[in-house]
Amino acid sequence: MGTVSLSDTWVYALRLPHDPRAARVARMTVRAALSSHGRQEILDVIELLTSELITNAYRHTNGAASLRLTALADGRLRVGVWDSHPRIPAPFGEPPWDRVRLAAPDAESGRGLRLVQEYADSWGGWSIGDSGPVDHAAGKLLWFEVGGRKVGA
Template sequence: MVTVAPPDTWVYALRLPHDPRAARVARMTVRAALNGHGMPGVLDVTELLTSELVTNAYRHTKGPASLRLTALGDGRLRVGVWDSSPHIPAPFDEPPGDRVPPAPADAEGGRGLLLVQQCADVWGGWPVGDKRYGSAGKLLWFEVGGGGCRSR
């Protein structure tokens, strides 16, 4: 009998409307994809960080967003979230070695992207589009699979 093992590299893409439920839909998609591909080791951190990026896309833009999950092999996963804003927030606007200071204790926000610093192995961001013709937004991404959340 021949069995077929699923490939260790794969890609899922999902277009998300500008809707307050988009983060929940993204979490459900992450959970289904990672469970379906036998990647429970990165599930919790991926779900958390994806939720943060999709929530920021909803809060800071007026348009849709897109989610892309890419299995890189060896248990590593890259997650990208595109949105229509050209602004690349810290820590995505700096090399991964540069750290953003924690938000003040009384701040109402500013902690989500700090989670990316603590939990992702690497991250980045870049503008999408051509400034001569108007920006098409940005892509923020992170990779996990090398150890999970840690204090830095």
């Protein structure tokens, strides 16, 4: 009888309704997936940044959102969030709009995308036109990556 070896690469996808509880469901899903794959070292950052992107999708659209969590072969974790609004916000856009301004100390919002800029190793985004996947006919996809194996580690 052979031994089954678990892959270092995997993908989880989740479709979320336009619901104020979507960020909580996304956090719980991310926590369960990363915990089951032994990736606790990046769990807090992934959970926080995922929650910020899902919250923005809820606040700035009227439709569903999708979450895709991908473990890459080199140890990086990529999180992608699709929503139905086509505008690419900073820091996901192109220069000179690729940096998020600091929120005022008394502001009640405006810090989420700054957190992505500060804690993710890389990020990006693109608008999806009519030629996108069938269930994602329009909108945008924002992604970020965290982690990876250090050279010499």
